[in-house]
Amino acid sequence: MKDIIINCKECGARIPPELIKKLMNNESIYCERCGIENLPIDFNLQDLKEHLKSKTLNNYKEILKTSGNRFFTMMKSKINEIKEDIELKLKKID
Ligand SMILES: [Zn+2]
Numbered sequence: 276m277k278d279i280i281i282n283c284k285e286c287g288a289r290i291p292p293e294l295i296k297k298l299m300n301n302e303s304i305y306c307e308r309c310g311i312e313n314l315p316i317d318f319n320l321q322d323l324k325e326h327l328k329s330k331t332l333n334n335y336k337e338i339l340k341t342s343g344n345r346f347f348t349m350m351k352s353k354i355n356e357i358k359e360d361i362e363l364k365l366k367k368i369d
Contacts, residue, residue, distance in 0.1 A: 279323055285311040299323060 281290040281298070288308035290298070297304050303314045339346070 279326055281318055281323075283309060283311065284313055284317050285309050295323070299327075 279292075279295055281295055282288065283290060283306040286306060286309040288306055290304065290313070291307070294304040294307075298313070298315045298318060299320055301315050303312050305312055
């Protein structure tokens, strides 16, 4: 997945990630090269947010891929425990 790239509206210099974060928090930023003010409305921030969301989702998928099996095994044994507990209680009612 490609990283977000935003360029200064005036000189075209690449905006560093920490400034992009500011833009997404609705703050205006100043270009490090030419010093002009770049406003959040100058960019399509909705697109950025979508991009970030899918990136976050992919991160979760990665985490699940690497630790998922262990997690699901844990959950499965937990669910079985609960199931057995419920079945025991049901038997008592009978
Ligand atoms: Zn600039």
